[in-house]
Amino acid sequence: MSAIHPHSNFPDGLDSWEEFKDVVATDAILLSQYQQYVLAGDMENAQYIYQQIPEANKKFIGALVMNQFADAIMSVEEFYGDSGFETYTQTKQAEWQAIIDQFSYIGIYNATTQYYKNNIVLYNINGQNYLYINIYNGTTPLGTAPTNPSYWRIVTIQGQQGEAGSSTTFYFNWDSATEYHTNNVVAIGSSLYVALQDNVNNIPYVGSEYWERIFTTPQKHYPVQETQPEGAVSGDLWFRIIQ
Secondary structure, three states: OOOOOOOOOOOOOOOOOOOOOOOOHHHHHHHHHHHHHHHOOOHHHHHHHHHHOOOHHHOOOOHHHHHHHHHHHHHHHHHHHOOHHHHHHHHHHHHHHHHHHHOEEEEEOOOOOOOEOOEEEEEEEOOEEEEEEEOOOOEOOOOOOOOOOOOEEEEEEOOOOOOOOOOOEEEEEOOOOOEEOOOEEEEEOOEEEEEOOOEEOOOOOOOOOOEEEEEEOOOOOOOEEOOOOOOOOOOOOOEEOOO
8 A cells, every 4th residue: 555645555456446326216305304414414314314225335326435446546656657667567576576585495494593484405314315395485494394284394305325326426417518437416407417438528318328317307297377266275385377
């Protein structure tokens, strides 16, 4: 709600409007009585008669409705006519960037670290490493383990352990300019590949003579839509489109 135009919710929200109706013949007697009381200065009885008119607020436009109309129109004109739209867009961009920035891998879970929504941690359970994402709107209490479904959601699980290799080095994302050697591991897309021989600028793929795929991260799709996905329950992650 604008401090300058208090009768309108724009641009923070949408105004709600009644659907107006026409005055009908049966309203004539009550309307006449209402006018007589107003002319006589008897507002108490005038208000009483007004309340007897069926759906009177949908048939007559008073100061409150006119003020809402005026404020809504002025809010729209100022929002798009001045710098309001640009300022609003920049503010929303900054808010969205702040949300994106929280989608970060924090590292191995630590009970003394403060975590926030969309922080990602690695958590070990009985020798298996799991990735968890924080889903809580607010500040997660210190020491809340990733296994608590009210605050965390599992993202993926460590794959089966293979045979031990020699001189295995993880290089993160594959790069065409990097010289890789046997047993070097790179990530490309959602998969990990290990080098079968020394090579440069040979993109990893299934069937390559230079690379072998050793792991693929299970894919999880998060809905992006205007309304809550059908069947969504507490803890499910989705992105809302705000017009």
